Amino acid sequence: MSVRERDGILVSIVKEYYARTELLLPEDFRLREFAMQPFGSTTYVRHLSFNSLSELKRVVLERVPKHLYVSSARYRDPSYPDMAMKGWLGSDLVFDIDADHLPQCEEMVKEYRICKRCGEIADTNSDSCPRCGSKDFIELSYIPFKCVDNAKEELLKLLDALENELGFREWRIAFSGHRGFHVVVPLRGSDALIDGEMRRELVSYLKLEGVDVGSMLPVERKRRGRSIITLPPHLRSFGYRRRVAQQLVSLLSDECKPILELKLSEYERLRKCAEEIGSVIHEAVRRAAIYVDEKVTMDISRLIRIPKSINGKSGWLCIPLSVNEVQDFEISEETVSPIPNHELVVKLVVSIPRMDIAGFVVEGVKGEVLKLPSSVALYLAFKELAKVINVKR
Ligand SMILES: [Zn+2]
Structure with missing residues (x-):
């Protein structure tokens, strides 16, 4: 064939x-x-x-x-x-x-090895199928x-x-x-x-690799007899400091939030908040990093x-x-399917673990025939877990 x-x-x-x-x-x-x-x-x-x-x-x-x-x-x-x-x-x-x-999300990734011969679902540590000994697998990551x-x-x-x-x-x-x-x-x-x-x-730069977190903390210094506190990142900062400030919005208490708008001028409150900023700045930087x-x-x-x-x-x-x-x-079925709102009849080529695919929960054993929304059926078919046997309109 x-x-x-x-x-x-x-x-x-x-x-x-x-x-x-x-x-x-x-x-x-x-x-x-x-x-x-x-x-x-x-x-x-x-x-x-x-x-x-x-x-x-x-x-x-x-x-x-x-x-x-x-x-x-x-x-x-x-x-x-x-x-x-x-x-x-x-x-x-x-x-x-x-x-x-x-x-x-890294910890939520599940990896499977599904035996092509008997359909058994094994984990990625298995070199051969625990049920039939075959080494012919479909690798599935979910x-x-x-x-x-x-x-x-x-x-x-x-x-x-x-x-x-x-x-x-x-x-x-x-x-x-x-x-x-x-x-x-x-x-x-x-x-x-x-x-x-x-x-x-x-x-x-986007991942904020090598960023000097210490430089973002408010530090008090004396200059010409006057006391000066360096500003932490705020919403009118430039570059990544603005990005860090956006994350601080949800991390700082209501008392200290006005600093991010540069509305807080009193030294006493800025001094008081310096410690709070220090306690959350690493988390703010972590959240501000962009993972491309x-x-x-x-x-x-x-x-x-x-x-x-x-x-x-x-x-x-x-x-x-x-x-x-x-x-x-x-x-969803409406957004991702090339033939939205159709149902497809598929036959499972192997057993499949319980999965939520496009909002539809599916699982089954080798040989089972299922009628599924097209987005789910196509997903299984393109991953070679199922074979489409009929289209229902
Ligand atoms: Zn097997």
Whole structure:
């Protein structure tokens, strides 16, 4: 049986979706490299370039990609396989926030090894299946979907820092289609030529690495016979000090909060609050740090998932979002499914642990047939835990 036949219904759902969808591309897409991973293939087709949207659509419908990417870089000739021959013209600035890499979510990530032969759910310490001894596993990593809300908080912090600390005015935001968000800041001219190391330093700044916490504490000194107290971060500070002050708002008592607005001038109260600020400043800095994936930002030839394409890790849409849409964004059948409000009948290929997928709790044993909302069914099918056997409208 060919791969196409085995994935038959899945491939036709994806193909039908792309037939009626306009992908969202950067205006200068002719200067960018495209890459895709077709269904049933473990390798990527890279160094593609397109002169028109219709040309891209034709290839997408022909190859039916499981993953579809465009480069953050612009090239003189994006179709050359060799980087030097491509002629690099500069790259946008890319940020990736992934829920499973956030400190507050890392401990909630659950990793499983599910036996392909008998369906047994084992943990990642098992080299072979505890029930049948097989070494053929599906690796599954699961995080509670509320962790995506943490990623959203992180995204809002990042957007605020990009605008108010780094002075950027323009960006493209997208839900990745799995459990995180992408932000692409278009860079032009010489700005686009900054190297990986400079991009890494930007990440280090956002993460507040090496910040001198002591310098943020109010310290009393005598100068020319007068007593002076240095100010802690406040809401009119510049740079990351403002970001730290925003976190202090929820950490300081009502008595000391006015300091953040610079409304407190009496030395006695500032002295009194100095100790309180000292007791919470480390926590404020920790909360103010923005956890973006350093590897992604540093990479000047990064491939970025194309907004409105389907994420092959989940079967969900990569969704472009405006700043105003971020706050209310939630993973649901309506938002993430390429065929919302359809039900799919699936047969479980292996047993699955209890999981909350897009707000729907599911679990089951190998061979079980389930009728599920499309977002849940596609998630299981793209993770190769289930096979779609029928579509109900
Ligand atoms: Zn087994």
